[in-house]
Amino acid sequence: MIITALAASTPPVIPNYGGPPGGKHGCIAQNGTFCWDWVKGHWGDILQPRLLEHLELTAIAVGIGFAIAFAAALLAHRKRWFETPFGAFSAFLYTIPSLALFQLLVPFTGLTMLTIEIGLVGYTLLILFRNILAGLRGVPEEVLEAAQGMGLTRLQVLLRVELPLALPAISAGIRIAVVTTISLATVAAYITPLGLGQPIFNGLQTDFTTEFVATGALAVALAICADSALVAAQWAFTPWVRARRAT
Amino acid sequence: MGVYAVGARAEGDVILGYDSFRPSTFVDAFRFMYENPGLMWSKTVEHLVISGEAMGIALLIAIPLGIWLGHLHRGSFLAINLANIGRALPSLAVIAIGLGVFGIGTTNVAVALVILAFPLMLTNTYVGVDSLDPDPIEAARGMGMRPYQIVLKIELPLALPLIFAGIKTAAVYVVATATLGGVVGGGGLGDIIVNQASYFLKGVIAASIAVAALAFAASFAFGLLQWAVTPRGLRRRVEMIEPDVSTGVGEAAVT
Numbered sequence: 001m002i003i004t005a006l007a008a009s010t011p012p013v014i015p016n017y018g019g020p021p022g023g024k025h026g027c028i029a030q031n032g033t034f035c036w037d038w039v040k041g042h043w044g045d046i047l048q049p050r051l052l053e054h055l056e057l058t059a060i061a062v063g064i065g066f067a068i069a070f071a072a073a074l075l076a077h078r079k080r081w082f083e084t085p086f087g088a089f090s091a092f093l094y095t096i097p098s099l100a101l102f103q104l105l106v107p108f109t110g111l112t113m114l115t116i117e118i119g120l121v122g123y124t125l126l127i128l129f130r131n132i133l134a135g136l137r138g139v140p141e142e143v144l145e146a147a148q149g150m151g152l153t154r155l156q157v158l159l160r161v162e163l164p165l166a167l168p169a170i171s172a173g174i175r176i177a178v179v180t181t182i183s184l185a186t187v188a189a190y191i192t193p194l195g196l197g198q199p200i201f202n203g204l205q206t207d208f209t210t211e212f213v214a215t216g217a218l219a220v221a222l223a224i225c226a227d228s229a230l231v232a233a234q235w236a237f238t239p240w241v242r243a244r245r246a247t
Numbered sequence: 248m249g250v251y252a253v254g255a256r257a258e259g260d261v262i263l264g265y266d267s268f269r270p271s272t273f274v275d276a277f278r279f280m281y282e283n284p285g286l287m288w289s290k291t292v293e294h295l296v297i298s299g300e301a302m303g304i305a306l307l308i309a310i311p312l313g314i315w316l317g318h319l320h321r322g323s324f325l326a327i328n329l330a331n332i333g334r335a336l337p338s339l340a341v342i343a344i345g346l347g348v349f350g351i352g353t354t355n356v357a358v359a360l361v362i363l364a365f366p367l368m369l370t371n372t373y374v375g376v377d378s379l380d381p382d383p384i385e386a387a388r389g390m391g392m393r394p395y396q397i398v399l400k401i402e403l404p405l406a407l408p409l410i411f412a413g414i415k416t417a418a419v420y421v422v423a424t425a426t427l428g429g430v431v432g433g434g435g436l437g438d439i440i441v442n443q444a445s446y447f448l449k450g451v452i453a454a455s456i457a458v459a460a461l462a463f464a465a466s467f468a469f470g471l472l473q474w475a476v477t478p479r480g481l482r483r484r485v486e487m488i489e490p491d492v493s494t495g496v497g498e499a500a501v502t
Contacts, residue, residue: 033347034347095459096455096459097426097440097455097458097459099426099427099429099430099437099440099441100440100451100454100455100458103440103443104268104451104452107267107268108268176334179334179335182335182337183335183336183338183340186337186339186340187338187339187427190430190441197339200339200340200343203343204343204346204430204431209346209347212343212344212347213344213346213347213348215340215343216337216340216342216344217340217344219340220336220337220340220341223335223336223337223340224332224335224336226335231331
């Protein structure tokens with residue numbers, strides 16, 4: 001009844017084909033908290049490319065960070081004096097707030113992906129270095145002596161005994177590094193518009209709620225999925241840990 | 248909410264358009280603190296208030312719940328998995344979602360900080376109480392202690408090292424993450440860090456030093472509190488890095 005009354009009293013509405021999906025009084029036009037129409041409409045051109053960029057940023061950062069931390073941990077494992085300087089250096093990097101670190105790098109590396117990656121790699125070092133070193137140090141003395149008694153060379157001991165036994169600690173470190181990097185990579189978009197942080201900051205800047213809420217939810221989902229996937233990988237690659245637990 | 252660094256999109260720009268970096272910038276940062284005591288003080292107080300609110304609320308929920316679940320040896324699935332999810336949550340994303348739900352202001356930052364701190368405390372408390380040596384607890388039961396006496400006089404004091412390890416990790420994490428409040432108008436030292444246009448790099452560095460110092464101070468303060476509430480017989484040398492089950496490594500937090 002009300003609808004007919006309104007239709008009678010107001011002039012016919014000319015459809016606006018350029019307007020947001022959902023119409024003039026729809027969720028997007030009203031800047032609702034979460035508009036499914038926007039997510040559907042921009043999955044292809046905003047959310048999915050940013051998600052892939054985010055994965056790329058994370059993979060590169062953890063990959064390079066792992067290579068550096070692994071080399072440093074091996075060195076610290078052989079030469080004990082190296083632990084303190086590298087540990088202190090990585091702990092120092094870790095205490096710098098990320099919003100500030102990315103800004104401090106800009107004068108040197110510009111508003112580029114390199115700036116983001118240097119920052120992200122720096123933050124992974126402490127986590128990975130500590131975990132890899134803890135894993136290598138956690139190998140029981142008797143096992144090492146047995147391996148030496150069997151005539152294994154130092155390299156063979158490392159590859160066949162120490163690294164497999166350190167794998168649970170190393171993969172725990174990778175897991176923490178990955179979720180930390182996913183979190184920090186969203187902050188990094190403050191400097192260079194890459195990854196899922198870009199729609200978040202863009203939404204904040206333009207005051208369009210759905211953009212930062214939906215992208216935030218996507219980032220949370222990505223982090224939880226990545227964490228679960230790494231747990232599954234850890235479970236698959238360390239069958240001996242499972243066997244020990246079962247007995 | 249013009250918080251996005253102006254000019255941040257111009258590829259190859261030297262800096263966000265405002266300031267360049269010289270080695271003397273670090274000296275300038277300390278001069279900035281000295282020349283703007285009012286600003287630094289008010290932003291530090293804001294930072295402490297919002298971190299303190301979040302820590303207080305998270306403590307009040309997580310510690311009793313963790314002790315209760317640990318005492319009953321129930322809910323290990325919940326307690327352990329909450330920590331994993333809590334550690335994985337991207338802080339900026341949580342703050343962004345909170346902004347959509349609660350609107351602009353300090354509420355959404357405080358709620359986000361509670362959500363991020365709660366799992367760290369719950370898991371450490373739960374594991375601390377759940378994994379205690381059963382002998383003293385059985386002895387206490389044999390002596391006729393009531394359950395609440397066992398919780399307060401036996402389990403709580405013995406679990407204090409792990410409980411405080413969780414609290415300290417959470418405190419550092421909360422203080423560091425509160426910086427992101429600057430992005431959503433939540434106040435605190437983050438306001439300076441995201442406003443290079445007004446305060447220049449020296450101000451950004453000054454505020455960063457203040458955040459790092461606050462995080463260390465928070466951890467140290469909870470260390471003192473731990474020492475104060477631990478019964479004399481259980482006090483031991485305070486270790487620099489406490490074992491923390493939620494992170495695997497004793498560590499500070501960056502955000």
